[in-house]
Structure formats: structure tokens, C-alpha cells
Amino acid sequence: MGWLRDPLAMRDFVVVGHLAKTTPDFLLEDIPGTSGRMDILCRCINSAFFLSHGLRRDVRCFLVLKGGENSKLIRIDGESVRHLNPDERTTAALIRKALAIESGSEWTQSTPGISVCLGGLPKVLDQLPGILYYLREDGADLRLEGPISGGTFVLGDHLGMTEAEEQLLQSRKARVISVGPLSLHADHCIILIQSELDRVGQG
């Protein structure tokens, strides 16, 4: 269905895991305690892709894993991803497979639709030239941004964003937005973004 996709309507989510492990030596029996909170990233993947009956094929999700000597990126492509289930453990197992393969500077596929490479937030932003949104609790209300049909949405984990990441996003002219009056988990923010975009698509 690649030829049907409108590049302006693509939805790219980038989630930064500041402590998330870059090696597969964490336990599926204790994901929050052993993986650098990979559970947060697993829930973001659920929010990014799942519909009641099927997957969102026009979405990509990029994880920035910073809890290792060299940062790694994982990309999940809704168009081709397979073996994705809504539960955290299955997703964590897919991430572990991605981290188990030797990764270089180019994307390498670990399972269908999931790829991994070395790199950090600057590298992934270089690959996403569309309009950039940065989710922060004091940002402008997404509903007042006008109709958004797609874009790149950058979110932090439970630690928010570092000063350097803030500056990077500012230098890339990211629009600072929020999804409501309260501060929410990244996976909950993704649900609210998806819903706004769904409404534009049907409006």
C-alpha cells in the first residue's frame, strides 16, 4: 500500500528513553526494573500502532535508547511490522531481538518492520524532514494548532528532555505543543495526538 500513502499525512513518533538499555540483557520478567524503563517505550509503541481491529499502517515509531555506552535507534514501521501484539512483554521481546543483532551506522532489520542502528536524536531528526512537534506540558494546545494531518512528534520518557535535547529541538524549529491541561505519560500523549489527527482525517 506504499503508493497510496500521502507523505504529508504520515505520523512519526520519536520517543527518547534516557535510561533505556542498548543491550538485550534485561529480563522480560521485570521489564521496569532491569531494562531502564523499556516498559514506557513498549506502551508508546502500543499507543502508536493499535486500532481496535488492526494496526495503523501510516505510522512510524522511533525509539532513542540512551542507556548504554553508544546510543541506539529502533524504528518500527507500521507498513511492514509483524508479530506486534498489544501487551508489553511481546513488544519488549521484539526490542530485545533488535538489540541482540550487531548494529552499525545503517539501519538493519531485526524482524519484519523493525530495524536498529547506532545513533541518537540528531540522527533520527535528520531523517524526518517534515514539521516537527515537541510535546511538553507547557506547550500550546494541540487543538488550537489548526488541522494537523501528520508530522513528527517528539516525546520524552519519565525524565523529560535534557537541556541539550531541548536546544536541539529549538534549533530545528520544533513547535512546542501539549495535549491538555495535565502532565501525562508519553504513551497517553500519543493516544491524544492520534485522536486529534484522526478527527482531522475524517473532518
Added chain:
Amino acid sequence: MGWLRDPLAMRDFVVVGHLAKTTPDFLLEDIPGTSGRMDILCRCINSAFFLSHGLRRDVRCFLVLKGGENSKLIRIDGESVRHLNPDERTTAALIRKALAIESGSEWTQSTPGISVCLGGLPKVLDQLPGILYYLREDGADLRLEGPISGGTFVLGDHLGMTEAEEQLLQSRKARVISVGPLSLHADHCIILIQSELDRVGQG
């Protein structure tokens, strides 16, 4: 903080798990495969309670577990719940503890803020006399319902609702609502409801 609570602003979520086990004999290593999809209910609990920094204290969540000889109800009360973490496994472990105790027709507390009793959807609706909303993909748009500050929101799992449950909700004058143009998982619907209610609270 009980004395501060406005009963009209309470948020009660009722989620029906049609296959969800009423006994604790399921594996935390394979929640989706052994518990009758308790993973769905765990994610609903996450959506109902978690804020970025803390829990929503004005929320209660009721699970209707129908995957056993006698249906059971589990109640999680945001005002007093403890040991709740955002990951599925921790929540499933709390549910398993609730299912391990002998339950009768009255609520019995298993861990702080979590109680269990025998019963089904009619019983829980009897205990929630406020305005009733039933989430269904063809329902009226929640945003057009006018400002809602609280209420009881009933959601089905991946199997939707049975004919008998539909009739029960109709007989209780439930308003049939939806949260957007696409059919979504119950836990995602709860996020969208919470956000609408948060906006009313701050408006």
C-alpha cells in the same frame, strides 16, 4: 482528601472482561495467553489512574470478570490504592492477589484500595447511581455531549458487549457515546475520556 471530593465529578470506569479469569491460576509470564486477556484490563487500569506525577485520586475502576463459573468484580479505588505501577505485570499480580482470596457477595479488600466480590455487571451498575455512559464506536461524539465533569463509563473488551449487556445498559438509560471516528481499544478510549473531562475541569 475524601472530604474534598465532589461526587458529581467522580469518574467511574467499568470494563467488562468476557473471558477474564476469576481464579488466580494464570501466568504472569504469559498474561494474554493464560488469563483470558487480563492484559486488556491491566492497560485499562493504567489509563484510568496514571498521571505523569501521581495517580488520579478521583477515579474508581471496576472490572467485571466473566471467564469463570461465577463472575467476579474487582474494584480499584484511586483514593486509597497502593502498590500500583504503570506496567502490566505489576497490575496483573495485584489482580491475581485479589482473585486468590475467598470472595462472597460483599466487597473484601485484598490489598490497599483493591477489593473483590462475586457479581456481574448488574450489581456494579446498582452501586453507581450517577449518569451512565456506554462507549460504542457508533455512539454520539463525547465532545458534543456538552461539558461532562464525571459519570460512569462502561466499556467492553476486545469482544465488545453481549446482547444481554446491551439490553441492560439500554434499560438503565445509558447514553451511547464514542470518542472519535475510529474504533479503539478500551484503554485508549479511557485516555480520551479522561482528557475531555480534564479539559472541562480546567475550562
